[in-house]
Amino acid sequence: MLTDGQYDALAPVRWPVRWAGDEGGRLFGQGGFATPSGRGRLVPTPWRPPAGRTDDAYPLVLNTGRIRDQWHTMTRTGRVPRLLAHTGEPRAALSPSDAARLGVTDGDLVRIESVHAGTVVRATVDAGQRVGELFLPMHWTDEFCSAGPAGRLVNAALDPISGQPELKLTPVRAEAVPVAWRGLLLHRAAVRPQGVAYWSRVPLSNGHAFELMGSDPLPDGMALTRFVEGLLHPPAGAEWLQLTDAGRGLLRVAILVDGRLEACLFLAAGDGTQLPPRDVLAALLGDKVTDAARPILLSGRAPGGSGAAGVKPAGRTVCACFSVGLVTIRDAIVANRLTSAEEIGACLKAGTNCGSCIPELKEILRDVHASA
Template sequence: MLAQVGRRMGWAGHFAWETPAAVFREHAALSAFENDGTRSFDIGAMATLDEAGYDAMQPFRWPLPAGATQEGGRLFAAGGFPTPDGRARCVPTPFRGLAAAPDAAFPLLLNTGRLRDQWHTMTRTGQVPRLSEHAPAPAATLSPSDAARLGAEPGGLLRLTSPHGATVLRIAIDPGQRDGEVFVPMHWTDAFTSSGPIDRLVGAAVDPLSGQPELKATPLRAEALPVRWRGLLLHRTATRPEEPGMHWSRAPVAAGHLLELIGAEPLPAEIAPLVDRLLAAPAGAERIHIADPARGSWRFATLVGGQVESCLFLQREGGRAGLPSGAALAALLDGLVAEAARPGLLAGRALAAKPAERNVCACFGVGVATIRAAILDRRLASVAEIGAALGAGTNCGSCVPELRELLRDAHEAAAA
């Protein structure tokens, strides 16, 4: 694949790898190049790994320099830093302002960062359903005052524009967000959303000493967009819609994928072509649907061999029908759908049991309703007591801030 891309670009000699193992061998060789123990990362021993060895490779600790036959033990197990005497080096540098400051054209600052349950670009964490339960879609987070000034509503759409690019994201509002800044998570790519990756909006300025990009202070402007319709698409495959004027985000579920859809443009008068593209049903699939244009509601499902292949629920904004729960909808991909259950299928409840609650603790799968009930029923007064009772917050600790919020909210509600 890389070799083909290189040839098309006219750089065949620079993209000569034919397999992933070939890429890894060069990566390993570069880690050892002119190293001589001066850099901690050295996996030169893996530079000659063949295809079979790469396919069978297990996790290992580095450094593993050329000639090593076994791991050298845990790096920095005794503390210290990778300097000759093991002591840290503090390098004083002069203050440098922002590469580009906000102005009348771009009055806000874009701050990018990570969320607690995702890692890098979600190539692994994005495949795990429970890690997407806490934040299933990327959002642009505004302070309440900025949201009011822009006319932005939670769950609406926001167009962000910087001197380097533009995108459209869902809106979130958080009292803890600083005025004048917009926070957007870094993880979502084109594989998971129509708005990724957010770094397309970030400038190319880097620190002259460390090389660290200026990822947290790009001037931009924001504009709230109208929401014309919303939808949910359940599919067995990781489909990627290419519809203009539509924002989408995809999260994995147990047997497939759930996509949230938001339209900034009205639904077309002839809706069938859009539905066909989104459902992407295989030839011969059985299809059922209910349409109620007067209420602004359309529901479709395709089945193959008695099992749900895809479902599409569309609702005009402001319509009376509403959309089913995404958590309940995910259960529709499990098992066969009997003939008598098919009307319920289009209601989004044919096979769904009690809707799943939103996860707070991803490590132990403890949901928000369970935590709230335990706080009140057992009169829990601290995060430590929640941990002792439910396990939540006792492993990685990422959910501790939300546990504190749940404690405060539950106690305030009880007092009222």
């Protein structure tokens, strides 16, 4: 057993460590494989059918896998706000025809069930998705989203040689989940919202932003107060500002601790078009709230503008390396008559670092030119 001090003083060790006292090295660092001859062996494995088979009860194939900006279970990449700017939640990709059959449109909630487990996630209608299959990213855990890990749904049948479960082929069924309201929560702390159909969290430099969705109508009276407390987890003694417009199905709450903005919550019935943009409020998290800034807390809007005053929103982030948004890219393509990802890179830098966004830049180019 090591003490914390001993653990902190440990020198880094590089895998593999092959025997006691080995200082570690690099796999294949000596050249060759770990066999007496040093040569690799190809082991033929007979094909066998997957253990999971779709049927009438579970007609879709669930495929799980990686997305471009996250690594494993996000223990490191999930701490970097920029890496969640492109994809901030684990969307289930459905083909347009499967989505239409289920009555699901882009951004709706969908329940996915296998014989092992079930979850509720938001859907993305993806023309590139094969009919009869759906894709879920593998990275999100209970820390980041109420949907939890996609691996819970996966068929645990193991490949006898590699030990891998059937991560790419689990029979599932899917159905639309009604959405009565949507919400935006900004909080200094990584709280766990209670009593909602769905939440997802992305870290900010000064706190956390949550997407919220509910299937039941918003409660009223004391039940609403308890519900809001379950979302905000307000510290004792917090100052509480609230605006409720039952007619329009709106609720806005801000809580201040020692005059600083601890959290703010916006809930709106319907499709969420009445929710404010995130950036104006996110910039205030943790700051002393001046009298001039107080109206912004409940309106969610900077004076004289819908977002950051006077600045056109850049749109959904496409290039995480250089924080370039969809609207900026589309505008640049039109204004400068750009025809390739290289030209977009020369104009906006997008796509000129890791290159992960280049396929999407090409898609945007095709789309802009097609609509032109």
